[in-house]
Amino acid sequence: MPGDRLPGYQRAAGFDEAILESLDVRSHYAAVFDELSRLGAPELASRERLRDAIFRRLGITFAVYGDASGAERTWPMDLVPRILHAGEWAEIERGLAQRTRALNLFLEDLYVGERAILRDGIVPAWLVFSSEGFVREAVGLPAPHGARCVVAGIDLVRDFDGTFRVLEDNLRTPSGISYVLQNRAALTRVLPRLSARCRIRPVHQYGSSLLTALHSLAPHASHDGPRVVVLTPGIWNSAYFEHAFLAQQMGAELCEGRDLVVEDQVVYMRTTRGLERVDVIYRRVDDAFVDPALFRQDSVLGVPGLISALRAGNVSIANSLGCGVADDKAVYPYVPAMIRFYLGEEPILPNVETYLLWEPDQREHALSRLDQLVVKPVAASGGYGIVMGPQATADQLEICRKEIEQNPRGFIAQELVQLSSHPTFIDGKLEARHIDLRPFVLTGARTEVFPGGLTRVALRRGSFVVNSSQGGGSKDTWVLEESA
Amino acid sequence: MLARHAEDLFWAGRYLERAEDTARMLDVTYHGLLEGGSSDTESAWRLLLEALHLAHPYYAKHPSVSSRAVAEYLVADPNQPSSIISAIARARENARNVREHLSTELWEALNSCFLELRARDLEAELAAQPHELYREIRTRCQTIAGAGGETMPRSDPWRFFRLGRLIERAEMTCRMLRVRAPRRALRSGFHDFLLVLNSVSALEAYTRVHGADIDPARVIAFLLLSPDFPRSVLFCVRATDELLTQLDTGAPSARPRRTLGRIRAELEYQDADELRAFGEKGVLDRAQSGIWEVAELVEETFFASGPQPQRHIFGPAA
Numbered sequence: 011m012p013g014d015r016l017p018g019y020q021r022a023a024g025f026d027e028a029i030l031e032s033l034d035v036r037s038h039y040a041a042v043f044d045e046l047s048r049l050g051a052p053e054l055a056s057r058e059r060l061r062d063a064i065f066r067r068l069g070i071t072f073a074v075y076g077d078a079s080g081a082e083r084t085w086p087m088d089l090v091p092r093i094l095h096a097g098e099w100a101e102i103e104r105g106l107a108q109r110t111r112a113l114n115l116f117l118e119d120l121y122v123g124e125r126a127i128l129r130d131g132i133v134p135a136w137l138v139f140s141s142e143g144f145v146r147e148a149v150g151l152p153a154p155h156g157a158r159c160v161v162a163g164i165d166l167v168r169d170f171d172g173t174f175r176v177l178e179d180n181l182r183t184p185s186g187i188s189y190v191l192q193n194r195a196a197l198t199r200v201l202p203r204l205s206a207r208c209r210i211r212p213v214h215q216y217g218s219s220l221l222t223a224l225h226s227l228a229p230h231a232s233h234d235g236p237r238v239v240v241l242t243p244g245i246w247n248s249a250y251f252e253h254a255f256l257a258q259q260m261g262a263e264l265c266e267g268r269d270l271v272v273e274d275q276v277v278y279m280r281t282t283r284g285l286e287r288v289d290v291i292y293r294r295v296d297d298a299f300v301d302p303a304l305f306r307q308d309s310v311l312g313v314p315g316l317i318s319a320l321r322a323g324n325v326s327i328a329n330s331l332g333c334g335v336a337d338d339k340a341v342y343p344y345v346p347a348m349i350r351f352y353l354g355e356e357p358i359l360p361n362v363e364t365y366l367l368w369e370p371d372q373r374e375h376a377l378s379r380l381d382q383l384v385v386k387p388v389a390a391s392g393g394y395g396i397v398m399g400p401q402a403t404a405d406q407l408e409i410c411r412k413e414i415e416q417n418p419r420g421f422i423a424q425e426l427v428q429l430s431s432h433p434t435f436i437d438g439k440l441e442a443r444h445i446d447l448r449p450f451v452l453t454g455a456r457t458e459v460f461p462g463g464l465t466r467v468a469l470r471r472g473s474f475v476v477n478s479s480q481g482g483g484s485k486d487t488w489v490l491e492e493s494a
Numbered sequence: 495m496l497a498r499h500a501e502d503l504f505w506a507g508r509y510l511e512r513a514e515d516t517a518r519m520l521d522v523t524y525h526g527l528l529e530g531g532s533s534d535t536e537s538a539w540r541l542l543l544e545a546l547h548l549a550h551p552y553y554a555k556h557p558s559v560s561s562r563a564v565a566e567y568l569v570a571d572p573n574q575p576s577s578i579i580s581a582i583a584r585a586r587e588n589a590r591n592v593r594e595h596l597s598t599e600l601w602e603a604l605n606s607c608f609l610e611l612r613a614r615d616l617e618a619e620l621a622a623q624p625h626e627l628y629r630e631i632r633t634r635c636q637t638i639a640g641a642g643g644e645t646m647p648r649s650d651p652w653r654f655f656r657l658g659r660l661i662e663r664a665e666m667t668c669r670m671l672r673v674r675a676p677r678r679a680l681r682s683g684f685h686d687f688l689l690v691l692n693s694v695s696a697l698e699a700y701t702r703v704h705g706a707d708i709d710p711a712r713v714i715a716f717l718l719l720s721p722d723f724p725r726s727v728l729f730c731v732r733a734t735d736e737l738l739t740q741l742d743t744g745a746p747s748a749r750p751r752r753t754l755g756r757i758r759a760e761l762e763y764q765d766a767d768e769l770r771a772f773g774e775k776g777v778l779d780r781a782q783s784g785i786w787e788v789a790e791l792v793e794e795t796f797f798a799s800g801p802q803p804q805r806h807i808f809g810p811a812a
Contacts, residue, residue, distance in 0.1 A: 067602075245591060258594045263496050280497040280799040282650065282741070 022442035024428040038095040041207040086483035092465040096492040105359030110451040115352040117158040143334020160328035168430035181337040186464040188252040193486040209491040211461040217259025223454030227326040236289035272315030275322040339388040363425040368418040376423040462487035501797040502588040507658025509585035514635035515666040521628035522693040545673040570616035597645035603638040664730035668782035678710030687713040694725040711770040728761040750791035757784035
């Protein structure tokens, strides 16, 4: 109920998801804080132990890089859920669907279309063809329904005034959805009364939604339904848990490259009863490793001949090859223009202000303010190689400046976004910590935005680094049903 | 199911059984020596190494035989692919590859067995309380198998896991009998065959059928031909046959079943008195080589379409 207050809570600078400047609780969080304060700190500490026990038993742990002992930590999910009310979500949902449609139209235009967007000079052709994510072998490859990016993970942040902005698109093999489902399952068990008091949109249907999208890609009608498999690089991959989880959720076989074989441009899997035909491959293997016959000869992760089967239209693959060109950070600044070009609509979700470093004016401006900006290498993902201006030393900034001058195509510079913050349990007290959001968008015969997504939390005070390998945590993310 | 997954389950079963059987054999050999009456220390341990086809590799590494050295070699040597610690590690590795096909309880039992054994100072325990360690390994292996038996549906993953255990067990029983059989005329025969029965927990079952008369030829016949005792060769062969029938939806398992049928028929129609009169060597040899053949045919029939990494050790060449 409005009017409730959080005593002793210190808001961070910027937008707080749950708490107003007056320290009043935002109304859609009232029931949750009411329940949490009813339980009290000692009880919540014991619920945290229960949460850890659940994750440990399920084996949901991750290795901490730089920890010499090789110890595994249990998955850090904060007990305070992140809540999006129906109105907020409706806007995000429309914005994500719009963006994903435009990105798929862009990919379709590049790989099987007339490249109208390049012809009309909306996106510079040289930028596209110099992208590491542009895969020449994918030109002409069919994609049913134009669904090239079947699973997209689009990272959103919320700036000073509460506006959601797109920080980056992840269109290749985005991960994290298994944690969304596990967080929900765990929180429901640890704090059952919390979720019982709100009407939350469910997430457990993800496996079935993904399977529906993948089925819609099947290249031909088959007698007993299309056969879908999950292709993983194998047990040593850091996301293997997720690959196994999704295979299990969909009832699909979890294959490695060596389990699949191509004969006469048809893909088969090797079973105890001989070879069985495969129709759709949900692959979690990078482009460069998919088909060693064409790409990396040294790869043992891929399936020799897969490209020929794709070309013949005998099998579908999700995500399609070459999606990386659309999540190249140098292409990202053009996504709003793509939306206008392909859909004739104004973008619903704005980008973060970005400087194109290959444009002399913008480069000069960015270099003069390097200590205030964030510089990112264009081809990397997962937070690698990022220089945060305000935190960087003079030496680091100097190195960064030289790298930009040598290879302006290789980087972009962005205004630093003051991420929104959220009350989070730290040593038994509620403290403000910065968060982001990775929602997932599925595209098959139609586009479906999955409610919520993965909220990541920077567990160190004042930090903007939310990656779990660097001390980040997560939150169960609720989207509330429309109130009656 | 995927051929690679079936193969991993099959080998998880084999390695688990190998660990258990090795612990059993070590335990009775050790106790046989303590209780006395048996042959000298060296030949007892050599016999065990021969039964496990490990005499040559052992002597390549160690100049002589001692209780300590053999026990460490068979239990704790991580570089010895058949040691108990290696077998458990391989069973776990295979299981980890097919985690989504196993029940959580089976996986937890196997995983914690591996993690705990790895964390302990096995050499110190072998020096202080070997029997305790052997007993614990045996119990843990039984817990793993039992957890699987009580929680896994009787579908193909379960069948391949069980198939691995049965084939390994039948083969181990044959190996032990082959090594012991030539010694039955020795003065220590009685003692030797008491150990044989003990090593497969068969003394009670044998006594119930034959009384306390530990006659070497009867022991051999019992462990080969008993239709009821779950570690006898015939019992394992029959159970294997049933599994292959269930895995069969047409032609695939015809070849392993044909070979198995031959062994099964010979054992089922074998007369125990005849066996005593004419010697068991021929029957035993045919059973063991038949089991090897079945194992190879299982690989060819069910796993051949799968990828074939060289990662398993097995068979007559070892």
